[in-house]
Amino acid sequence: AQTVTQSQPEMSVQEAETVTLSCTYDTSESNYYLFWYKQPPSRQMILVIRQEAYKQQNATENRFSVNFQKAAKSFSLKISDSQLGDTAMYFCAFIDAGAGSYQLTFGKGTKLSVIP
Amino acid sequence: DTGVSQDPRHKITKRGQNVTFRCDPISEHNRLYWYRQTLGQGPEFLTYFQNEAQLEKSRLLSDRFSAERPKGSFSTLEIQRTEQGDSAMYLCASSLAGTGANVLTFGAGSRLTVL
Numbered sequence: 001a002q003t004v005t006q007s008q009p010e011m012s013v014q015e016a017e018t019v020t021l022s023c024t025y026d027t028s029e030s031n032y033y034l035f036w037y038k039q040p041p042s043r044q045m046i047l048v049i050r051q052e053a054y055k056q057q058n059a060t061e062n063r064f065s066v067n068f069q070k071a072a073k074s075f076s077l078k079i080s081d082s083q084l085g086d087t088a089m090y091f092c093a094f095i096d097a098g099a100g101s102y103q104l105t106f107g108k109g110t111k112l113s114v115i116p
Numbered sequence: 117d118t119g120v121s122q123d124p125r126h127k128i129t130k131r132g133q134n135v136t137f138r139c140d141p142i143s144e145h146n147r148l149y150w151y152r153q154t155l156g157q158g159p160e161f162l163t164y165f166q167n168e169a170q171l172e173k174s175r176l177l178s179d180r181f182s183a184e185r186p187k188g189s190f191s192t193l194e195i196q197r198t199e200q201g202d203s204a205m206y207l208c209a210s211s212l213a214g215t216g217a218n219v220l221t222f223g224a225g226s227r228l229t230v231l
Contacts, residue, residue: 106158
C-alpha cells in the first residue's frame with residue numbers, strides 16, 4: 001500500500017518570500033503520478049501541480065515548482081513570491097499510473113499561512 | 117459548466133437520523149469519486165463510479181453508507197443511522213476516463229455534524 005507523509009503540520013512565510021513544503025511517499029510501483037492540491041479555508045480543493053514519475057524534469061506552474069527526487073521518494077513544493085492568497089492547506093497526493101487506478105492517497109496536509 | 121457542485125454545504129443532524137448528500141459532477145466527466153475528510157487529516161477514498169457503475173468501495177464505507185449514480189449523471193451518498201464518528205467533510209470529485217483520469221476536480225464538500 002502506498003503512503004504519503006507530510007512532516008510539516010504548519011508553516012508560515014512572509015509575503016513575497018519563498019517557502020518549501022515537504023512530502024515523502026512510499027510505493028513499490030515504478031510509474032505513478034504525484035500531485036499538490038491546495039485547499040483554501042472553506043473552499044474547494046484545487047490542483048496546484050502534477051508530476052509524472054517517468055519524467056525527470058521537475059514540473060513548474062507559474063510561481064509553483066516541485067523538486068522530485070524519485071530515488072529518495074521525495075516530492076517537495078516550492079512557492080516563490082508568496083501571496084496572501086496562497087494561505088491554505090496543502091496536500092501532497094499519489095496515484096498509481098496503472099490503467100485501472102482510481103484512488104488518490106493523500107498526506108495529512110501542511111497548513112501554510114502567508115504573513116503580510 | 118461551473119464545476120463540481122455539492123449539496124447541502126452543511127448538515128447538522130442528530131445521532132440515528134439518515135442524511136443524503138448530492139453531487140453534480142462536471143457534465144462531460146464519466147468518473148465520480150467520494151472522499152471523506154476529518155479534521156487534521158487528508159481526504160480518504162470512499163467509493164468511485166465510472167458512468168453508472170460503482171466499481172470500488174473502501175472498507176471505510178460501512179453497511180450504513182450507500183452511494184448511487186443513476187444514469188451516470190449526479191450521485192448521492194446516503195448515511196443511515198448516523199453516528200458521531202460520521203462527522204466529517206464529504207468531498208465529491210469527478211474526472212475523465214483515459215489520460216485525464218487522475219486529474220480530479222473537487223467540489224466544495226458537504227460538512228456533516230452529528231450531535
